[in-house]
Amino acid sequence: MFESKDPQKTSLESLGEFGLIQHLTQAFEIKKPSTLLGIGDDAALMNFGGEDVALTTDMLVEGVHFDLGYTPLKHLGYKAVVVNLSDIYAMNMEPTQLTVSLAVSNRFGLEALEELYAGIYHAAEHYGVDVVGGDTTSSTSGLVISITAIGIAGAIEAVKRSGARPNDLLVVSGDLGAAYLGLQILRREQEVFKVNPQHQPDLEPYSYLVERQLKPEARKDIVGLLAELGVKPTAMIDISDGLSSEILHLCTASRVGCSLYEEKIPLDPTMIGAAEEFNMEVSTVALSGGEDYELLFTISPDDYPKIKGNPNLTVIGHMTDEASGAQLITRTSQSMPLTARGWNSFRQPAGGQND
Amino acid sequence: MFESKDPQKTSLESLGEFGLIQHLTQAFEIKKPSTLLGIGDDAALMNFGGEDVALTTDMLVEGVHFDLGYTPLKHLGYKAVVVNLSDIYAMNMEPTQLTVSLAVSNRFGLEALEELYAGIYHAAEHYGVDVVGGDTTSSTSGLVISITAIGIAGAIEAVKRSGARPNDLLVVSGDLGAAYLGLQILRREQEVFKVNPQHQPDLEPYSYLVERQLKPEARKDIVGLLAELGVKPTAMIDISDGLSSEILHLCTASRVGCSLYEEKIPLDPTMIGAAEEFNMEVSTVALSGGEDYELLFTISPDDYPKIKGNPNLTVIGHMTDEASGAQLITRTSQSMPLTARGWNSFRQPAGGQND
Known part of the structure; x- marks a missing residue:
């Protein structure tokens, strides 16, 4: 039927993470006037109503980005928020909202998720960010956390990766x-x-x-x-x-x-x-x-x-x-x-x- | 050491998806003046520079939300975008940007990801939305797709779930x-x-x-x-x-x-x-x-x-x-x-x- 006949000609390993994203997204063009900056910086940059808005997302996968053998779930929740907020600060901007999506296997009970969310909650409190949405679903194995953060420019406008000059x-x-x-x-x-x-x-x-x-x-x-x-x-x-x-x-x-x-x-x-x-x-x-x-x-x-x-x-x-x-x-x-x-x-x- | 001693007292199944999200997020409060609407609608609603902005996210997990036995990867990419855009339209708003995060196991080669991205590309083109960011990482098993979409209000302002009146x-x-x-x-x-x-x-x-x-x-x-x-x-x-x-x-x-x-x-x-x-x-x-x-x-x-x-x-x-x-x-x-x-x-x- 529709079974994917994947020839596996090119391994992902050979491209690396940056090369892979670049290769897969090279066809994408920016068309919306509200998009100021697309893929390639710490966060994307949009302009809504005259205000600069940053958007960034990070996905953490059990066994790849964290090992629950030595990572308490509360700390994991906290860190998952922090890595996203860090991308907003890297634009010289202030994070304002975030969404949290989780895929969890049935090996996790409610109490485990409460621990994870306690960490997310503390990070949101500490950094003064609203958790405004998300998605929680089951997974066939392990834990996947995908967080998206939004931020706005403060008094000083957004800073990109691209503005450095010789002698800086x-x-x-x-x-x-x-x-x-x-x-x-x-x-x-x-x-x-x-x-x-x-x-x-x-x-x-x-x-x-x-x-x-x-x-x-x-x-x-x-x-x-x-x-x-x-x-x-x-x-x-x-x-x-x-x-x-x-x-x-x-x-x-x-x-x-x-x-x-x-x-x-x-x-x-x-x-x-x-x-x-x-x-x-x-x-x-x-x-x-x-x-x-x-x-x-x-x-x-x-x-x-x-x-x-x-x-x-x-x-x-x-x-x-x-x-x-x-x-x-x-x-x-x-x-x-x-x-x-x-x-x-x-x-x-x-x-x-x-x- | 830090191994999670999860007592598994409460199964996630017994709460269901909506009950679970409600339980986990009940402590979260909205504090930012820019947040108009948090968890509980098709999308969150913010106001930046006087403009209403919607934010929504959906996570699709292999073996839970899709079966690659009968789902061509190109269609999967297209659908993953569509389910998010649908949440923006459900606010009576127009989607403008999206981010795509993927976790893929080494069972997928570059060609498989190209197929998936071709579907994402076609959906973005068809709906006139910019792909502005994302994250691509490895997973220990299977494919996880997390998409976040942003949208703005058109001529007519945002519509929430909460405005229906008797006789409507x-x-x-x-x-x-x-x-x-x-x-x-x-x-x-x-x-x-x-x-x-x-x-x-x-x-x-x-x-x-x-x-x-x-x-x-x-x-x-x-x-x-x-x-x-x-x-x-x-x-x-x-x-x-x-x-x-x-x-x-x-x-x-x-x-x-x-x-x-x-x-x-x-x-x-x-x-x-x-x-x-x-x-x-x-x-x-x-x-x-x-x-x-x-x-x-x-x-x-x-x-x-x-x-x-x-x-x-x-x-x-x-x-x-x-x-x-x-x-x-x-x-x-x-x-x-x-x-x-x-x-x-x-x-x-x-x-x-x-x-």
Whole structure:
């Protein structure tokens, strides 16, 4: 009958997540006058009644983006909201509404869903966002969460990925790599637990790292801070896949190059300690770890005095002309091309990563 | 460790889909001034810059909402868009943008996704909607499609479920029950095919029914027609779960009762023939079949002359006071309470139904 005779000629893995989306959506054209920006930024941008409105969506799949073996459902609900709000903040905008769709297998009872929703509720409360709709359905296996967030521009208008210019400074909020190491710690404890179920993990020394993984926050405060300081970034993106991958997105969208200084990348001391414990190179973790949900943005050099010395912000490099490409300047002052080692859900095993 | 110790005290099945959503979201409050209408209608309603904006989302899960054994991927993509647009039209609004999120297992190759996206593309073209974003990720099993649609109010403002008044006329577009019988026919052919793979199905006599199931259309034309006729419905909903269930939603939201006349329910001759073949009662199919994606609405009796005789619209009853309840007036003029026999994804086996 209609059975799909899928020739499986091309595997999804070979294209990667970005390549796949690009390939599948290349035929789509923007026709509505209300659409300002389509696929390719942290959020789409529309204009309704003269007001800029952002729209973004993220889907989290059990066994791909999260493992319930070490992810409490309440934290999962919270994080599922946060990853979407982070995309709105990455447009320098304020999230206002969201919808939540769930597919759940019969392995979940009502109490489990109540836990998940408690996390969603707390995130919505914390960020002041209304949950205005959704869909709850059964699934044949596992849990799938699809959240869509809407936001509006505040006093300062929307910031896209495409506005960076040569000589702009490259700035990042917070510190990087902690969420990835938090995941490694949770996985290690899970392995120990499998061998010895009596094992009581002492996660106290790693509490910062574990919290960055399980209950990340979106940088609402940075958007507020920038408005306060009177700084409008020229381009912005959130760090979900890893610093190197996000820098390359900014460079591509803005058609510029960049010089990133390895020694400037902000790292938390517990992150450095844990990286050593796992025998990992700190810069590699910071560049490729992902899930930090910090904001990465570029500002005009004229705005430097306004952000100088702010403990929440670190200048990690500057943009260059396109021909110079994206370069990592190592601690030994060597220049090497920056390569994306961000996450690809079609390649890696079940983890705790979001797009 | 953090393994969810789910006591499974309450099964999701016992609550049903509507009860579950209501239970899980009862704590959510609307706080943003831009939110006009939250959970509980076909779409949420916001106001940005003085313009009403609708937001709706639907998740379709393989093995629950569709069976790829008889659903071509291109049709699935088309239908996934249509079910969302139908929710926007049910607000008397015009869809403008949508996002598409997919979770796909490695059983799907690129060519399969291209087929799915071809359907999405055709639907977006046909309805004049921009695809502005989405997410594509891997899944551990099966295919999950989550689509979110946004729409704006046209010349006539948004219509909610809650505005029906006693004496308003109850009107439906098109005819009912055909999609459900189309599904029965596809399933029957699939069973025959399993026994005899050489079997060549002759679906020609059932083409209308099969098309209603596999490639439904959203009633964009009805929203246009109503504007042309100068009719603003007092309440509106789309028929995704079955006529009786949708009428009860209108009655509950509007706090009214209704009298539905069985003999007035519009039926296509091929639907009547197929119902007889399957030994099913035509009215039961029309009342509970679902997936017709027709529009059900109420109008002031004063507007009756404007719609009288229109071949696209049928008056099937009228609203009454709340105390009278929702009544079905049978062909033998007996009055019986109307009961919801709509679809519940937590109760029924894999089908082809959407919420």
